[in-house]
Amino acid sequence: MANQIMTDQTASAPRPQQTLSQLRCIGCAALSGQAAQNFRCPTCGDLLEIIYPGWKSADGIQANLSPAGLRSLWRQRKLSALPLDQSGVWRFREVLPALADWQAMISLREGNTPLYELPGCARSVGMQRLYGKHQGMNPTGSFKDTGMTVAASFARQEGFRWVACASTGNTSASMAAYAARGGMHSLVLIPEGQISWGKLSQALDYGALTCQLKTDFDGCVQVLNEVVQRMPVYLLNSVNPYRLEGQKTAALELLEQFDWQIPDHVIVPGGNLANSSALGKAFLEMKDLGLISRLPRISIIQAEGANPLVRTLREAGGKELVRVRAETMATAIRIGNPASWKKAMRVLQATDGTVEQVSEVEIAAAKAEIGADGIGCEPASAVTLAGLKKLVKQGFVQPNQTVVLILTGHLLKDPEFTLKFHRGDLFSGTGHEKEAGSLSNQQRAPVVLEASATAVIRTVDKFST
Numbered sequence: 001m002a003n004q005i006m007t008d009q010t011a012s013a014p015r016p017q018q019t020l021s022q023l024r025c026i027g028c029a030a031l032s033g034q035a036a037q038n039f040r041c042p043t044c045g046d047l048l049e050i051i052y053p054g055w056k057s058a059d060g061i062q063a064n065l066s067p068a069g070l071r072s073l074w075r076q077r078k079l080s081a082l083p084l085d086q087s088g089v090w091r092f093r094e095v096l097p098a099l100a101d102w103q104a105m106i107s108l109r110e111g112n113t114p115l116y117e118l119p120g121c122a123r124s125v126g127m128q129r130l131y132g133k134h135q136g137m138n139p140t141g142s143f144k145d146t147g148m149t150v151a152a153s154f155a156r157q158e159g160f161r162w163v164a165c166a167s168t169g170n171t172s173a174s175m176a177a178y179a180a181r182g183g184m185h186s187l188v189l190i191p192e193g194q195i196s197w198g199k200l201s202q203a204l205d206y207g208a209l210t211c212q213l214k215t216d217f218d219g220c221v222q223v224l225n226e227v228v229q230r231m232p233v234y235l236l237n238s239v240n241p242y243r244l245e246g247q248k249t250a251a252l253e254l255l256e257q258f259d260w261q262i263p264d265h266v267i268v269p270g271g272n273l274a275n276s277s278a279l280g281k282a283f284l285e286m287k288d289l290g291l292i293s294r295l296p297r298i299s300i301i302q303a304e305g306a307n308p309l310v311r312t313l314r315e316a317g318g319k320e321l322v323r324v325r326a327e328t329m330a331t332a333i334r335i336g337n338p339a340s341w342k343k344a345m346r347v348l349q350a351t352d353g354t355v356e357q358v359s360e361v362e363i364a365a366a367k368a369e370i371g372a373d374g375i376g377c378e379p380a381s382a383v384t385l386a387g388l389k390k391l392v393k394q395g396f397v398q399p400n401q402t403v404v405l406i407l408t409g410h411l412l413k414d415p416e417f418t419l420k421f422h423r424g425d426l427f428s429g430t431g432h433e434k435e436a437g438s439l440s441n442q443q444r445a446p447v448v449l450e451a452s453a454t455a456v457i458r459t460v461d462k463f464s465t
């Protein structure tokens with residue numbers, strides 16, 4: 001399979017301009033050419049980020065990075081048949097780290113995801129208009145693919161045979177797919193019983209060695225950190241800064257879809273806090289390059305039961321991480337010790353964004369509303385709409401402003417949640433039963449009938465009155 005991909009992509013790939021990138025520690029600012037196995041700064045242990053000193057010359061931004069030039073080049077590539085251009089990530093390669101060998105690229109034609117209007121949701125929130133950028137429309141059904149194409153390609157270029165991650169489900173599904181396409185083995189560590197069947201089945205189908213550990217996501221990360229030190233395996237968790245570079249492209253694509261008009265607010269779910277960090281980095285870099293003149297405000301929404309960032313900001317002024325024991329049915333963001341919290345804090349500060357938390361029932365209601373707009377998403381993505389309702393009530397978001405919700409995962413990732421919601425037993429036996437009473441007008445349980453047209457028509461009549 002690996003060979004097939006190579007022939008697919010080699011023949012006519014142009015020699016893309018090499019972007020000079022470097023790794024820099026977000027804590028002590030130490031620079032390095034290559035990362036350690038754990039992607040931590042060897043001096044102070046903090047996270048690394050990728051910077052591009054090559055973008056600037058003595059006279060300012062390099063001439064080949066002019067805003068008009070980049071916009072037209074990226075648009076033109078949409079018409080190209082080259083796999084490198086058909087990827088909605090590598091299409092933006094001028095602002096990504098360059099592979100030394102482009103044949104190492106592993107792509108599933110990720111990115112290029114739709115921007116939808118959400119008219120029903122807009123009405124229910126009291127906004128004039130509302131948009132959803134649906135990252136769940138990526139090849140494995142989540143935004144993870146945009147980062148994975150970059151980081152997995154680097155793993156392949158460096159000659160790794162094994163890649164590994166700890167995951168709440170989507171990273172593992174994505175990693176397993178890209179590893180399989182790139183001819184690498186993948187090792188998945190997931191918390192036993194805490195990820196959705198849809199995501200688990202993807203990892204299995206893509207051939208990952210899947211270990212269900214008797215712990216939570218944060219425990220899986222700890223075990224993985226030790227594994228990475230003890231065997232030659234390439235770490236594909238979001239501490240890997242190459243993943244964030246790929247995830248940046250959703251912001252570029254969004255601006256392109258808005259014809260470079262800048263939205264007022266971008267609202268993102270917060271788990272390990274890499275995606276909010278990546279999108280923020282993208283907007284800041286676009287501003288540096290002159291592609292945009294101001295920044296949208298980026299706000300991060302967490303589930304009440306998995307709210308370390310909200311508490312970090314409210315209780316510790318954003319200075320020290322307040323870890324929590326995470327609990328939420330939005331299993332994708334069931335994370336109490338987020339690795340990228342400092343990066344996310346920087347984005348909140350730089351873009352003047354905010355944080356909010358939403359209840360389990362608010363998440364379920366919001367998810368059904370997004371579904372009723374004919375779009376759908378997984379529970380973790382729906383925190384964005386639930387959070388927006390609060391931000392509008394607080395006056396942080398004005399009804400006439402342009403708001404984009406980042407919908408991170410596909411509806412079919414977690415069908416069990418949706419079925420239970422519509423059957424009315426999602427909250428049975430939980431402390432939320434009373435609050436969940438408010439959901440009944442959104443529930444559409446399947447109706448079991450005799451096999452007769454009369455029975456069906458009678459039901460339709462009842463439904464329409």
Ligand code: F0G
Binds near residue numbers: 166172269270276378
């Ligand atoms: N939405 C979905 C659907 C996710 O899968 C995740 C994270 C997030 C939001 C939060 O993004 O971690 O960058 O803040 N899922 C990870 C995983 C942790 O393992 O799949 P984040």
